Amino acid sequence: MTVTSPLCSALRPTLTVSAGKLTPGDVTDIGMKLSKYPHMATTKGDEDLVKMILDQWKDSKIGLDEAKEERYDVYLSFPKADNPNNVEVVLANGNKPFQSELSEKYVTEDQADPNVVKPYAAYGPSGNVQGKLVYANQGKLSDFEALSKIVNLTGTIAIVRYGGAGRSTKAINAEKFGVTGLIVYTDPKDINDGASAESQTYPHSWYMPPSGVERGSFVETFGDLRTPYYPAKNFTYRIDENDIKGRPPIPTQPIGFGDAEKLICQLTGAAADPSWQGGLSCTYNVGPGFRTDGEYNGGDVHVNVYNYAEIRSSANVMGIIRGSVEPDRYILYGNHRDSWVHGAIDPSSGTAVMLEVTKILGTKVKQGKWRPRRTIIFGSWGAEEFGLIGSTEFAEDYYSKLRDRTAVYINVDISVFANATLRAQGTPAVQNVIFTATKQVATPVSASLSVYDNWIRHFNRTSSLHGKLIPRLGTLGAGSDYAPFLHYLGITSMDLAYTYDTSKTSARIYPAYHTAFDTFDYTDKHIDPGFTSHQTVARTAGNVLLRLADSLILPLGPVDYAETLENYYNTAETQFSAQLLANGIQLVPLKNAVERYKKFSEALDKTISELKNTEETPLRVRMINDQLMLLERAFINHFAFPDKVYYRY
């Protein structure tokens, strides 16, 4: 973008506001406060953070123009505190040679907090079921299909490892084959690069200890489950609990790999396929039941789940800096606030970045030194871990305004998975602004190595449009709060984070993910010592935010979109055209549409690049910006999936 104008130039210096202002102490201090106590959605720990964020955003010296909490009455699932879920082996004589750990073995004092929620599968049904144990790999449909050919699965309990299929999908698949209960664990092969001994794991490394259990929401959709498509207000019609779709149909419980090892290594039956073998210290047999020469001989596995669900008040904290020129155009920036336990990484690493960015911008605003062209709206979302609930309710509540006025949503959830490189995901339109910003921000390792130059080493692709190697932008799934904005509203979105060197680890995600070990100590010692990657993400996200909020012309790339559409088209043609043609379906109309899009996006780009100062009438600028803002909305098709209208992008 080479457009400058008197207005734009006057604001240009503010584009550097995000750089060089952060001291390590800032993020460290905020991160420590945010992760001091468990703050699962709607608990006291969560409500304390609501107050903390509100206090900062309402501060007369560093606050925003306006801050408020917005509450929704949402349907959440918890384990019973006085009757903990567990997995047992029960012998014919009634003896119980195995009972799963009721909580993680703590490493630091804060983990002893009574508010650490015991492991459970949120939204899984209560129930006490028993049967012979089988090992079903990742619980994919193909896994159960293969297993059912050698084992009668009716009435069995299946143990599966995380990965390969969604959490609830594993249980839904299992039930189809007559399995009555499900146990899920994280295999050290998938998360620890194989490390499984206590001496190899946290606190000695970043790897997950044997007692670590990944918690999670076991539903596939997003938003409050009882008020689909409508904000969960007190007056909103709620569907019956029994009409909720996508929940596990059978009792389901997650356990640590220490416990999983005891169960799996006692299994009888045929050895599982080599691809099913994991990192535990034995050959994985498929069952059913236990080895006759072991201590669990003849034993049934019992899965005992005592979950309950209730409607709770969950808060979003919203902060606003009003735009000076176009107050009715919004740049959204958000992250969730709730964690499963202490959540130092997930989500507090992102919340710390957001609070630092708001402090810097808020200070400028309160000093009267700066105000963005467009309105900036910050959102600290509630109950994301239960299914992106706070952000989805917000999107449903303000549907029309957000749809008509929002240019971009920036999501910074986990800001630092690891400290090797930036990882950016987004729709093709945001590539441009992220490239520009990352060229201006230095990496933690060297002032002369930009985030861009480091990024391109780790993630890259050859671009026919740009005629060279460029950083590779990832696509957005539905794993964080950008999902309702992108998939439901069609708002241009991105997610920014620092992450691993993928050549050095095969971990599915950072090992302490959703466990009681995701603490400040873990972060400080093993993820981002010195919190310098946190700073780098703050500078990068701040720079992107300011460019979007302040630039005369929105720095979005319609032609980058054309390149991606062409790539998608070429893939479709290569992979499917023969099969489609055999069914009488031609790809020609699609190709024409892509070419038409390309032609018009190039014309728009030319218009923008040739804009002279003299031609920059406010209305001409607004018309161009409206085209850029609304571009993404054109990819919404309400009829794509009649049963899943949230996914219409």
Add this chain to the structure above:
Amino acid sequence: MTVTSPLCSALRPTLTVSAGKLTPGDVTDIGMKLSKYPHMATTKGDEDLVKMILDQWKDSKIGLDEAKEERYDVYLSFPKADNPNNVEVVLANGNKPFQSELSEKYVTEDQADPNVVKPYAAYGPSGNVQGKLVYANQGKLSDFEALSKIVNLTGTIAIVRYGGAGRSTKAINAEKFGVTGLIVYTDPKDINDGASAESQTYPHSWYMPPSGVERGSFVETFGDLRTPYYPAKNFTYRIDENDIKGRPPIPTQPIGFGDAEKLICQLTGAAADPSWQGGLSCTYNVGPGFRTDGEYNGGDVHVNVYNYAEIRSSANVMGIIRGSVEPDRYILYGNHRDSWVHGAIDPSSGTAVMLEVTKILGTKVKQGKWRPRRTIIFGSWGAEEFGLIGSTEFAEDYYSKLRDRTAVYINVDISVFANATLRAQGTPAVQNVIFTATKQVATPVSASLSVYDNWIRHFNRTSSLHGKLIPRLGTLGAGSDYAPFLHYLGITSMDLAYTYDTSKTSARIYPAYHTAFDTFDYTDKHIDPGFTSHQTVARTAGNVLLRLADSLILPLGPVDYAETLENYYNTAETQFSAQLLANGIQLVPLKNAVERYKKFSEALDKTISELKNTEETPLRVRMINDQLMLLERAFINHFAFPDKVYYRY
């Protein structure tokens, strides 16, 4: 609206461009050309008009900036020309004492045109069915319920009169009670103020002759039936014909009241309820079957339908005048072009008005004397009579652009039903601009009697907001091309026409509606002699169009909307609150929403009325206009009727 600005003032004189420029000859001449031949959708007569309109709009002296035809491949239903549909009475001995007229008895030469389509129920199924005749009033569900209590309806043929229920609804209701065939006719009581003799009807008056048959589309939805929600292009997926919903499930045929009289007056059985009696010269009995003392004694009625459906290319003709200041804001103005037969009133009275308005504006544009602030798009829609097809396909094809950029859709279909008064329908937002315009336009009867002052005599209400009697705006159903724009896209819409003095006739609609008698001669002699009401509608619609296209601030009334919402709320509270409360449903949240809307609409109105020239920055004006333009979109709820997504407003 009292806002003026240098820009607005400069354009203000053009607001009078629509007045005083029309001479009677203009509309008369156009009307004659438009209705000279039958021009049912996609026939040669229709295609000739496509060329005629294109020629005018492309004319170098009176044309528009751009004109083009846009074609869709749409699914239409026709009767077989060589095997005409009919209704017969067949006696036990095979004699046929009655056969329905195959076509109307012509009054003027042009009605002898071989392209006059024979009467049929479009989209009704083919079939030959027979049974005893019953009279079922209007074919409402309640009619069949009442009738089934005294007559066994299984295997009968029902004759019903138009009115009370939708065309296809009558057949759908009938089928539920075992009726195997349906005959529909127009009762002289409902259309002719009772007049039924040839001497009382056209050419002697405006009343429908005994042989007149109302044709029509017998489907309940709108748009091309095989491509719901998508434009009917050659590459569009088409649903199977058998999956089309809402069509008559049994053979259905319309006949004239001359034929209906022969059948009904021979019916045996109990006398129908007094409310079921019509204007024919006998007591209506309900059947089943014919009187034993009549010539049809023992006879069965046969309904023989030979309809077929096929995909035809139908054109919209689009004309554009580009806006000078905000080319990306659209005012749409449209009417369908296709008729059932000659269609002098429906739709040529509206087409004549549109062509006259475009000639006046086109002349100004070609002379370089004027250009509107916003872009004006004219649409001559194809295949409206088959179910608003052309306009719906256009709305589907340009969905995103229209949704984001269109301020108002103006529909002028039948422009003159009769010559007594204006009748305006629309959403509350358009009341304001119609009031302003109608105060500036004189009635045909007197230069000193404004359309407004005449209108308020015929249609009025007391407004608490305005504190006085004001003209009463009607609401928009789904009877013409505004339906896809309003109900599917949520675009502010209106429909304008001249109509009857309702104190002088009880006719359901003008009597020649959808018959072969809707000709130029009929119009000239009985509907609008001198075509002065046509001129008045042209001046009114032109004035409204120019105000919308040229005003600095869109002349829409957000507070008028508040008054309507309050009225709706009060009605709901009065009629339903006890019943709702008994089911645990409170109206308080709805009341709060209405009050909230009122508060914010008043604030917006205040902002507009207090706007000073010095504050009229182009962006401020645009922001206000965006709010006004998008207001109506906020009333769209995609989830309101999952099976009828077209109706989501």
